[in-house]
Amino acid sequence: MRIVRLFAMMALLCSGVWAQSGAQLKMDLDHLEKKADEVVKVNLEGESLDLGQKLLAVRDGVAAPVKELVKGLKGIYMRRFWFRSKNTYEREDTDAIRKQMSGPGWVPMIDNRRKTEGLTVYSYMENEKVTGVTVLSEQEQEFTVVNIVGPVNLETLINLGNQLGLPPMKIATTELPKKPALPPPATKPGTGK
Amino acid sequence: MDRMEDELRQLYRRQTPSPDFTARVMQQVRAETRWKFRPFQWAAVGALAASLTVAFFVGRQQQRQQRLQQEAELAGTQLLESLQVAGFKIGQAQEAILRPSQEEVQP
Numbered sequence A: 001m002r003i004v005r006l007f008a009m010m011a012l013l014c015s016g017v018w019a020q021s022g023a024q025l026k027m028d029l030d031h032l033e034k035k036a037d038e039v040v041k042v043n044l045e046g047e048s049l050d051l052g053q054k055l056l057a058v059r060d061g062v063a064a065p066v067k068e069l070v071k072g073l074k075g076i077y078m079r080r081f082w083f084r085s086k087n088t089y090e091r092e093d094t095d096a097i098r099k100q101m102s103g104p105g106w107v108p109m110i111d112n113r114r115k116t117e118g119l120t121v122y123s124y125m126e127n128e129k130v131t132g133v134t135v136l137s138e139q140e141q142e143f144t145v146v147n148i149v150g151p152v153n154l155e156t157l158i159n160l161g162n163q164l165g166l167p168p169m170k171i172a173t174t175e176l177p178k179k180p181a182l183p184p185p186a187t188k189p190g191t192g193k
Numbered sequence B: 001m002d003r004m005e006d007e008l009r010q011l012y013r014r015q016t017p018s019p020d021f022t023a024r025v026m027q028q029v030r031a032e033t034r035w036k037f038r039p040f041q042w043a044a045v046g047a048l049a050a051s052l053t054v055a056f057f058v059g060r061q062q063q064r065q066q067r068l069q070q071e072a073e074l075a076g077t078q079l080l081e082s083l084q085v086a087g088f089k090i091g092q093a094q095e096a097i098l099r100p101s102q103e104e105v106q107p
Helices: A002-021 A030-035 A046-058 A064-071 A091-100 A154-164 B002-011 B021-033 B039-098
Strands: A038-045 A075-082 A106-114 A117-126 A129-139 A142-149
Touching: A030 A075, A030 A091, A038 A046, A038 B039, A046 A064, A046 B039, A064 A154, A064 B039, A075 B039, A091 A129, A091 A142, A106 B039, A117 B039, A129 A154, A129 B039, A142 B039, A154 B039
Parallel strands: none
Antiparallel strands: A038 A075, A075 A142, A106 A117, A117 A129, A129 A142
């Protein structure tokens, strides 16, 4: 009977671990790191994530929805690579990441692709709930992957990205070329507008 | 008067000190100058030792707190920055999808 209980407990523990790590990607990008001129790596999980969560929970100036978003996270992993010259890396260099998201649970939400650039957002679904998000941004001189494990409110995430601006992360260099503004809509004569 | 003079003379007469005189004087001097701990001195030493111990542990605790604070600051910054990057990129993708392409705008 004890052995059965032990196996049941082990199975329960293992299922928990698998469920948690389902949305977590293996950031196997060492080959890309060798090619890159600048690299930013973030691995936050366990105690370090807990410390960050606790700090942001009590910090003034952090909006309540952001605190809520941060509170539920189980891990966040980011890799950013900058390249001095264009086309330093191939699409095959990032295939290891893309392949992981072809597995069960991952759903492509946004896929915006133009010639050599692409921006893809995948969500990880469990019991019809988003329990993970991965953002993959490929540009001629930059490659970024952000893997968020845990329930994610996309609206809060987008607002956070818009509000804070990211000066230390050189976000200006990651902007896609902007298209010319649309011409103003034609006004009917006599309307006075 | 003569008797008194005799007594004084007797008293102040030159005498040769015994051979162990110097040794005995030195021994006496050493005995008087030797440090003797009295109870209140023991108490003072004990209090000093206790204070040093407390100061050591308080210092160590403060260092630990400081290190934890620094780690929390770093983790918090990294957490926010990573979320910012993800949010910014998703916003960009959303904007790019909602924005009509150049081909659609131009006739």
